[in-house]
Amino acid sequence: MLTSGLILNCLPKRKLRPEHFRTIDVPLPDKPVLLLKSRYISVDPYMRTRMQSEGYNYIEHWVAGSHLSGWTLAEVIESRHPRFTSGDLVVGHLPMQEEVISDGKELIPTPAGINPLAYLHPLGMTGFTAWVGMQLLGKPTKNDTVLVSAAAGAVGSIAAQLAKRQGARVIVTAGRADKRDWLRRLGFQTVLDHRHPTYAAQLKRAAPTGITLDFENVGGAAFRAAIDATRVNGRIVLCGLVSQYQSARPRQSPANFAQLHQKKVSVHPFVVPHYLHHWDAFQNDMVPLVVQGGIDWHLDKISGGLDSIAPALIGLLNGDNLGKRVVAMP
Numbered sequence: 469m470l471t472s473g474l475i476l477n478c479l480p481k482r483k484l485r486p487e488h489f490r491t492i493d494v495p496l497p498d499k500p501v502l503l504l505k506s507r508y509i510s511v512d513p514y515m516r517t518r519m520q521s522e523g524y525n526y527i528e529h530w531v532a533g534s535h536l537s538g539w540t541l542a543e544v545i546e547s548r549h550p551r552f553t554s555g556d557l558v559v560g561h562l563p564m565q566e567e568v569i570s571d572g573k574e575l576i577p578t579p580a581g582i583n584p585l586a587y588l589h590p591l592g593m594t595g596f597t598a599w600v601g602m603q604l605l606g607k608p609t610k611n612d613t614v615l616v617s618a619a620a621g622a623v624g625s626i627a628a629q630l631a632k633r634q635g636a637r638v639i640v641t642a643g644r645a646d647k648r649d650w651l652r653r654l655g656f657q658t659v660l661d662h663r664h665p666t667y668a669a670q671l672k673r674a675a676p677t678g679i680t681l682d683f684e685n686v687g688g689a690a691f692r693a694a695i696d697a698t699r700v701n702g703r704i705v706l707c708g709l710v711s712q713y714q715s716a717r718p719r720q721s722p723a724n725f726a727q728l729h730q731k732k733v734s735v736h737p738f739v740v741p742h743y744l745h746h747w748d749a750f751q752n753d754m755v756p757l758v759v760q761g762g763i764d765w766h767l768d769k770i771s772g773g774l775d776s777i778a779p780a781l782i783g784l785l786n787g788d789n790l791g792k793r794v795v796a797m798p
């Protein structure tokens with residue numbers, strides 16, 4: 469039996485384009501332990517960082533011909549596994565294919581009574597990223613002034629709400645008016661545009677005594693502004709630098725990097741694969757919150773299956789998404 473799968477056709481030099489992806493036929497064995505049908509596939513900024521030819525990355529680089537993979541909500545179609553039956557919905561990091569085989573080892577079952585799509589967002593890797601960065605590392609209190617950049621995105625929207633729940637004053641940023649409106653509807657009072665030419669001045673006005681905790685998602689000029697606005701002895705949780713992933717000279721330090729030293733700012737860079745031993749604590753904390761509606765979450769669903777993954781990821785890296793972007797499979 470054959471199924472369709474997505475591979476990296478060639479490495480992008482700078483901006484990702486549709487021709488960097490290719491659909492191929494993938495053979496599937498007879499009688500696998502589990503045969504899954506992909507229902508929703510997550511697209512995430514880190515995928516672009518896997519498509520670079522050099523430099524350290526915490527996750528293996530993709531090369532031309534690599535089978536692409538991502539967090540997927542899938543339905544069990546055939547099972548020879550004692551823990552799974554046909555019709556179960558599971559989440560796993562799986563090859564981007566219409567049908568996928570699995571031995572079941574790293575699949576997360578989705579429990580009845582919870583929207584299974586939550587396991588691709590607030591209860592999945594993006595929620596976990598927000599939770600690790602905010603609850604384990606940032607630890608905001610009511611005395612903090614917290615900045616969360618790209619707060620209408622997947623990680624940012626959860627991180628900002630977690631900080632607000634701790635009683636902190638939270639300043640959020642988003643690069644489009646409808647995203648900022650959404651953040652105001654979630655109850656954030658100070659909502660700025662990190663892409664605006666006067667953003668740095670706006671941020672200083674919004675936090676006249678300085679930011680005490682920056683949850684950094686964006687990098688580049690927005691990060692520079694955040695460093696300028698950070699108070700002496702402030703903290704930075706360095707989650708990501710999405711604006712740099714396709715820039716001509718990726719991952720440059722902000723020009724005001726020296727201020728981190730002068731202001732004695734603690735910087736906590738982190739990548740979630742190193743925190744997986746906290747997964748159960750994350751679930752214990754977040755499942756009740758999500759079930760009781762204590763966290764708002766929005767899915768940005770793109771239809772069209774495998775053919776839509778390239779445009780969906782390209783759009784994500786341009787900022788097209790509101791909330792967590794996923795691609796629905798036919």
Ligand code: NDP
Binds near residue numbers: 663739785
């Ligand atoms: P998002 O849903 O936030 O989507 C990316 C957002 O980044 C866009 O919507 C856009 O928002 C913003 N953006 C894109 N390009 C630019 C640009 N040039 N300048 C400014 N903003 C830009 O993605 P995620 O929530 O999945 O990821 C957010 C961050 O978290 C990323 O940096 C990612 O790499 C990081 N991350 C880190 C992990 C870790 O283990 N540390 C794990 C997962 C994610 P806008 O329109 O508002 O500008």
